[in-house]
Amino acid sequence: ADSTGETLRTPIVAVLGHVDHGKTSLLDRIRGSTVIDGEAGAITQHIGATAVPLETVSEIAGSLVDPTDFDLPGLLFIDTPGHHSFSTLRSRGGALADIAILVIDVNDGFQPQTIEAIDILQRTETPFVVAANKVDTTPGWNPQENTPIQGSYDAQSDRARSTLDERLYDLIGDLSDHDFSADMYWRVQNFANNVGVVPVSAETGEGVPDLLTVLMGLSQRYLKDAMAIDVDGPGAGTVLEVKEQKGFGTAIDVVLYDGTVTADDTIVVGGTGDPIVTDVRALLQPRPLAEIRTEKRFEEVESVTAAAGLKIAAPDLDSAMAGAPVRVLRNRQREDIVEEVEAE
Numbered sequence: 265a266d267s268t269g270e271t272l273r274t275p276i277v278a279v280l281g282h283v284d285h286g287k288t289s290l291l292d293r294i295r296g297s298t299v300i301d302g303e304a305g306a307i308t309q310h311i312g313a314t315a316v317p318l319e320t321v322s323e324i325a326g327s328l329v330d331p332t333d334f335d336l337p338g339l340l341f342i343d344t345p346g347h348h349s350f351s352t353l354r355s356r357g358g359a360l361a362d363i364a365i366l367v368i369d370v371n372d373g374f375q376p377q378t379i380e381a382i383d384i385l386q387r388t389e390t391p392f393v394v395a396a397n398k399v400d401t402t403p404g405w406n407p408q409e410n411t412p413i414q415g416s417y418d419a420q421s422d423r424a425r426s427t428l429d430e431r432l433y434d435l436i437g438d439l440s441d442h443d444f445s446a447d448m449y450w451r452v453q454n455f456a457n458n459v460g461v462v463p464v465s466a467e468t469g470e471g472v473p474d475l476l477t478v479l480m481g482l483s484q485r486y487l488k489d490a491m492a493i494d495v496d497g498p499g500a501g502t503v504l505e506v507k508e509q510k511g512f513g514t515a516i517d518v519v520l521y522d523g524t525v526t527a528d529d530t531i532v533v534g535g536t537g538d539p540i541v542t543d544v545r546a547l548l549q550p551r552p553l554a555e556i557r558t559e560k561r562f563e564e565v566e567s568v569t570a571a572a573g574l575k576i577a578a579p580d581l582d583s584a585m586a587g588a589p590v591r592v593l594r595n596r597q598r599e600d601i602v603e604e605v606e607a608e
């Protein structure tokens with residue numbers, strides 16, 4: 265906490281893009297996980313959430329990031345499905361985001377859900393970077409595991425380098441056709457006016473240090489004011505999924521984007537009928553770097569502060585609805601908060 269008593273909250277980073285362009289793989293690379301292996305046909309069908317601590321970000325970013333430059337606690341990544349039938353989930357992910365990564369397969373270029381994602385980002389005024397993924401598929405590519413992209417470029421033949429450059433400039437052209445002035449990220453001076461393109465490979469990890477560095481820079485410079493929250497305030501979030509949790513009955517997976525929720529709180533949750541007003545039975549938190557969708561070992565905690573993914577167990581959650589708001593009541597009028605939840 266700083267002198268004003270406010271704390272910078274973890275920025276929420278949505279990962280959006282066309283099906284199979286490598287969103288989950290990129291997150292797997294950052295988490296050191298293999299969530300993709302558990303997905304039927306490697307198709308993501310739900311929104312995911314993963315907390316990545318600053319430590320991990322600076323470990324991966326290595327020499328590119330000086331952790332003392334940042335006073336953010338880390339990043340909360342939201343994975344979204346790229347398959348065309350999940351457009352509601354993409355909008356929901358986009359609405360939660362402070363910043364976003366638009367993942368585009370460099371070989372495949374702009375595709376329908378790439379354009380849909382851009383529309384969402386434009387509508388929600390979410391700043392984003394483009395991860396130009398799968399650079400390792402460039403013919404003749406000489407992979408450089410986990411290196412910053414500059415070192416990786418230096419290791420390529422002239423031919424491979426110019427093939428990749430051509431593909432990247434096609435992407436920059438496509439972005440400009442959609443009214444975004446874009447350039448290779450190292451040439452971008454002002455990320456508020458220009459979209460940075462970061463060449464990456466989820467397969468080899470090259471460029472991933474750069475991607476995390478750009479994200480931290482974006483969060484720090486352009487979102488700092490928005491990130492300052494009153495951490496003790498009543499929590500607000502969105503339901504991702506309603507699921508049975510062994511030993512706890514029906515629970516909701518939630519992305520908390522504001523304030524705090526404690527195990528003693530009463531919450532108001534949107535549902536298929538009237539808003540549900542219920543007392544928290546348990547707060548279950550995934551481990552750092554765990555994907556909430558696949559986490560098996562949740563830790564029961566007394567309180568959770570935004571931004572975070574968590575599971576809330578409480579009575580009467582059977583009619584809770586994915587996408588609905590969650591509000592902590594705390595010392596406020598019950599009718600006001602019920603009305604707020606109804607209106608959203």
Ligand code: GTP
Binds near residue numbers: 281465466
């Ligand atoms: P949806 O969630 O269904 O939209 O797909 P996604 O964007 O999460 O893509 P996913 O991570 O599931 O990857 C799709 C396929 O591309 C998988 O077979 C990955 O192994 C492969 N892939 C992802 N990134 C890379 C990369 O950088 N290089 C190569 N060669 N393959 C990749």
Ligand code: MG
Binds near residue numbers: 287289307344346
């Ligand atoms: Mg996926």
